[in-house]
Amino acid sequence: MQPKIEKAPGEKIRVATCSLAGCFGCHMSFLDLDERLIELLDHVEFDHSPLDDIKDFRGDCDVGLIEGGVCNTENVETLRKFRERCKVLIAVGACAISGAVPALRNRIDVRELLEEAYVHGMGVDDGRIPTDPELPHILERVSPIHEVVKVDFFLPGCPPSPEAFWRVLNSVIEGRQPELTYDIMHFD
Ligand code: SF4
Numbered sequence: 001m002q003p004k005i006e007k008a009p010g011e012k013i014r015v016a017t018c019s020l021a022g023c024f025g026c027h028m029s030f031l032d033l034d035e036r037l038i039e040l041l042d043h044v045e046f047d048h049s050p051l052d053d054i055k056d057f058r059g060d061c062d063v064g065l066i067e068g069g070v071c072n073t074e075n076v077e078t079l080r081k082f083r084e085r086c087k088v089l090i091a092v093g094a095c096a097i098s099g100a101v102p103a104l105r106n107r108i109d110v111r112e113l114l115e116e117a118y119v120h121g122m123g124v125d126d127g128r129i130p131t132d133p134e135l136p137h138i139l140e141r142v143s144p145i146h147e148v149v150k151v152d153f154f155l156p157g158c159p160p161s162p163e164a165f166w167r168v169l170n171s172v173i174e175g176r177q178p179e180l181t182y183d184i185m186h187f188d
Helices: 025-031 036-040 073-085 093-098 102-107 110-120 162-174
Strands: 013-019 044-046 061-067 070-072 086-092 138-143 153-155
Touching (some): 013 025, 025 162, 036 162, 061 073, 086 093, 093 102, 102 138, 110 138
Parallel strands (some): 013 044
C-alpha cells in the first residue's frame, strides 16, 4: 500500500468512507464488526462518512474507503475529492473494483434505460424523465474507481467480510502492508 501512514503514539487514524453507485452492503459488512468497532475506535476516528453522517471533510484523512462504481458526475466529483483528501485510497468491494452490479447496465443505451425506468416501465403512468438541473448527469457507462483516480489498495468481496475490513484497518494502524488470505475472502 502506498504511501505509508506514520502516526505519533496515541494519535488516531482518520478514516472517511462513501458509497458511490453501491448498495451500502459493503458499509453494512463493515458494521458487522460489531463489538470490535468499539475496539477500533480506540485507534480510528471517522471524518466524512455515512456512518457518522458527517457530510463533508473536516480535514485531511489517512484512509478513504470507497464503495461502489462511478455512474454519474457527482460520483466523479466525490471520488476526486476523496483522492485529494485521503493519503491512502481503498477500493472496497466488487462494484468499486470492477463495476460489478451497477455496470450490468453498460450494454444498454442510457436513454433506453431512462425511458424504461421513467416512461415505459411497469407501473409507470404518464411518466417523464426527470430533468431537474440539480440532478447529477448520468455517465454513458459505469466505471471501476481506478479508471478515474489512483487507488492504493483493493479490498475484494461482495461485500468484503468484516474480518477483511478488520485486517486492512489494523494493518494501517500498525503501519504494515495488509495481507488478505483466501480464507477471509467471500462472494468474489
Ligand atoms: S460490492 Fe456487493 S455489497 Fe458492495 S456495494 Fe457492490 S453489490 Fe453492494
